[in-house]
Ligand SMILES: *Cc1c(COP(=O)(O)O)cnc(C)c1O
């Protein structure tokens with residue numbers, strides 16, 4: 256009997272970071288061209304499970320998917336539960352019906368004033384620049400916009416000019432803060448982006464321009480010196496990005512952040528609390544301290560909304576509280592994001608208060624669970640408490 260030949264290793268991943276020349280690796284356009292969007296291409300990077308293959312076939316035409324080679328290089332080739340892989344590879348759970356799920360639970364459509372402007376808060380608005388992203392995050396809160404379940408937000412073609420949108424902003428001078436989002440605005444070429452940003456800058460009432468972009472996480476090579484220099488011509492410009500797991504903090508990401516900061520663009524981070532990805536204290540604490548190390552300021556921790564196709568990533572609010580308890584006091588205050596629930600009424604701060612009022616006074620609790628009572632002499636609670644105290648009244652008069 257012939258010696259059984261070793262089966263051709265057709266399923267073993269054949270591409271890794273090491274097999275790609277630096278010149279290509281460092282070129283963001285190369286990554287955009289080489290985005291992974293078929294099972295065949297995905298198999299070059301990871302060993303797909305039967306469920307993942309099935310999900311790719313069954314989500315086709317419903318939910319877009321695409322992964323940059325850079326982001327694929329962070330995936331564990333053998334572990335389908337890898338936190339990076341779960342954010343990027345389609346899953347069958349996306350197709351399951353969940354009670355209470357909605358394509359727009361936060362009511363953005365209700366506050367949409369023009370093709371691209373969502374004006375929900377008095378002094379700020381978002382401008383939906385595009386519906387394109389380098390990677391289509393499986394947990395995207397605008398999944399129906401970025402993946403066309405029932406069409407996108409755009410009634411008119413995305414390529415149309417922004418005249419109506421900029422006019423709306425100019426005619427509402429109370430808008431002093433405009434946030435470019437989408438999709439990912441940095442999907443556009445620099446010159447197209449500059450057209451939009453210079454259009455905004457030409458409106459005197461617009462004070463700050465903010466960019467929401469996940470490129471520093473999904474394809475940090477996009478953050479070139481040219482891009483940063485262009486943005487810096489329109490200061491004050493701020494950028495918020497979206498790191499969800501410490502695995503995403505790589506030398507490439509660190510360089511992208513350094514470049515933004517070097518051009519005077521402050522960088523914040525918005526994390527989404529995702530079941531099975533980052534829903535434990537140790538991961539979250541490590542993520543926040545890693546962000547501080549690369550000088551990114553944690554801004555929001557979003558509770559995962561019950562968005563159609565995303566529900567399987569939802570955690571309980573209790574889990575969010577547990578994580579906040581594990582951050583507050585354990586790491587520096589500016590490493591602790593604000594835990595928020597996005598609703599039709601806006602973003603609602605959710606962290607549990609560390610104080611409660613009793614007949615003895617105000618009971619305070621620290622990060623170790625130790626409690627103390629402060630009475631209203633030590634810490635006046637109300638304006639009336641202050642007024643009752645003659646010494647405080649005297650001081651108040653001195654100041655005037
Ligand atoms: C989140 C959000 C903003 C920006 O809110 P900040 O709390 O200032 O970051 C603006 N408009 C809409 C519709 C939003 O959802």
Ligand code: SF4
Nearest residue numbers: 388391392395438469
């Ligand atoms: S980059 Fe942002 S907008 Fe794009 S798919 Fe991911 S979460 Fe959604």
